[in-house]
Amino acid sequence: MSYPKDIGIVDCMLGVPEGESRSDWYDTFKPLLKDEQSREAFKMPAQYMFKDIPDTGKTDDFVAWTVDQMDRFNIQKALIGWNENDTSRRAKEKYGDRFFFDLPCNPNNGMEEVRRIKRIHAEVGLSAISVFPAGTNPQVPINHKHMFPLYVCAVELDLPILLNVGIPGPRVPMETQKVEHLDEICWFFPDLKIVMRHGAEPWQDLAVKLMLKWPNLYYSTSAFAPKHYPKAIIDYANTRGADKIIYAGYFPMGLSLDRIFSDMENVPFKDHVWPKFLRENATNLFKLGD
Numbered sequence: 001m002s003y004p005k006d007i008g009i010v011d012c013m014l015g016v017p018e019g020e021s022r023s024d025w026y027d028t029f030k031p032l033l034k035d036e037q038s039r040e041a042f043k044m045p046a047q048y049m050f051k052d053i054p055d056t057g058k059t060d061d062f063v064a065w066t067v068d069q070m071d072r073f074n075i076q077k078a079l080i081g082w083n084e085n086d087t088s089r090r091a092k093e094k095y096g097d098r099f100f101f102d103l104p105c106n107p108n109n110g111m112e113e114v115r116r117i118k119r120i121h122a123e124v125g126l127s128a129i130s131v132f133p134a135g136t137n138p139q140v141p142i143n144h145k146h147m148f149p150l151y152v153c154a155v156e157l158d159l160p161i162l163l164n165v166g167i168p169g170p171r172v173p174m175e176t177q178k179v180e181h182l183d184e185i186c187w188f189f190p191d192l193k194i195v196m197r198h199g200a201e202p203w204q205d206l207a208v209k210l211m212l213k214w215p216n217l218y219y220s221t222s223a224f225a226p227k228h229y230p231k232a233i234i235d236y237a238n239t240r241g242a243d244k245i246i247y248a249g250y251f252p253m254g255l256s257l258d259r260i261f262s263d264m265e266n267v268p269f270k271d272h273v274w275p276k277f278l279r280e281n282a283t284n285l286f287k288l289g290d
Helices: 036-041 062-072 086-095 107-124 145-157 181-188 204-213 231-238 257-264 273-285
Strands: 009-011 075-081 099-104 128-131 161-164 194-197 217-220
Touching: 009 273, 062 075, 062 086, 086 099, 099 107, 107 145, 128 145, 145 161, 181 194, 181 204, 204 217, 204 231, 231 273
Parallel strands: 009 075, 075 099, 099 128, 128 161, 161 194, 194 217
Antiparallel strands: none
16 A cells, blocks of 8 residues: 555654755764765765755745645654754744654763753753764764763653664764664663664664564654665564654755655555554654644
8 A cells, every 4th residue: 555645744854944054964073074075075964875965945934945845745743853043943933733843962961961951841842852873972872871861861851762773874983873782771761762763774673673672662764765664664564563663754854755755655564554654653652642
């Protein structure tokens, strides 16, 4: 069955452009990039992996522009990163029914970061926090002690944490994002809800084994065109993992919505998986209501 177009989709990774320049999306870890192409030529740090990165053009209101793009594909709600700037504030004030927010975090900041999470959650009402382990500077592995204050904070606030796993797209070392690191964290924090981001490749089979083992571990399809969803993930969703696999795109960072949803037609999910994948799993995990 092709994906049903009458479902109001929840996209668990979407961005609101800040303007024509994309460099501010990765300024925090740009010092980690050593090769000249990544530092000087790329619009985004994993550009070699993506064809036809969307051109967001020019507009006076990128928030409204983003909502218009969502409407074209029946995306009812989207998870976007909260930045303490005018764009995030306008997204919440003008379209609070369309956006929910995760807070990108830096585990190197210790308790200062915990206090920041709690402050912003009180002000905004966060739905999640997130960490890009290979993109922190210095890099911090998923199971490193610097991550533990963030895990404790997420449990206390009952917020899922989104973690990039697998070989990172940017040309930085991969050690911090090995999927095996999740085993210890799921064991030590049984109340912590963890969502894997960005594929888990080449350890997708291990990701499935860990989801079978740990009830608090989930997987989102961010940064992958549906054509390239790992077979192990599709098979898992169609069997025992229908409640664990969550749709996330990568627009406009690397993929266009046209590309994503033209590919989606050919994903071989079973009928009962589609509503869970496109909407219900995210609604339940992020407590979005009906």
